[in-house]
Amino acid sequence: MNVQSTPSFSRQHYLGGLLIALTGAILFSTKAIVAKLIYRYHVDAVTLIGFRMAFSFPLFAVIAVWQMSKSPPLVKSERWRLIALGLIGYYLSSFLDFLGLQYITAGLERLILFLTPSFVLIMSALFFKRKVSTLELAALLVSYFGIVLVFLHDLKFGGDKVLLGSAMVLGAAISYAVYLIQSGQMVTKIGSLRLVSYAMCVSSAACVGQFFLLRPVSMLIQPLEVYWLSLINAVFCTVLPVFMTMIAVKRIGAATASQAGMIGPVSTLFLGAFFLNEAITTWQLGGTALVMGGMYLLSKKKS
Known part of the structure; x- marks a missing residue:
């Protein structure tokens, strides 16, 4: 949507949409911080993502049922494609992301995903x-x-674990890119709200199912802090950012919302320093600036 070419588009409406986009980007980036805090309680990635999606599933399910009641049923091919998208775009991507976060800083993780x-x-x-x-x-x-700068800096202190963690997060970014490409056609057919809610329900089922398949039921018993952090991860770092981004795109357009998302790596860098005591170095600031600059150039490309 081009704000300048829409006379009735009020500045207040635009600023509201921009604020929603910025808030959504910061909240979504905060999931790395919350995951790092949960890992302090000796919780592994399978348990972390299982708890996250178990808490977020009811909210996505309510929206999915609502969409189902007001929309025509999906054909068989669309159902299978939605299942595949849910597994690739949210389950696989999130699982690789949280696996990688065990070995690298939250700042490096956000930069890689930003690609x-x-x-x-x-x-x-x-x-x-x-x-x-x-x-x-x-x-x-x-x-x-920019990524190479930050990676080499972290590699100096983390060794092989940084290499492994970076490779996992890179896989998460690639799998989500596949999801974005493949979901393009379905968005026009069934709508973004329906697509996201259905795909997230598939992802939630896969994550919770994986937990019960790979972990004993006794792993459900965790310190109270793990439950609270998982609830925050589910509501404020998963559900809210997804729908805030959709609202922002509707208000200010995909291009502007995408540019607002550039606050993500910066917010993660400083949140990591505040909550996790992760150091902020000149290399990290320089690499972050380069990555954000590159993505800004990419967003300025006219279709």
């Missing part, structure tokens, strides 16, 4: 023969150079 639009671009070029412009290529190079 997802660049992976969408690369996949579009490789599989759909989309032409990559000079501006887009420059954006990719700048962003990846």
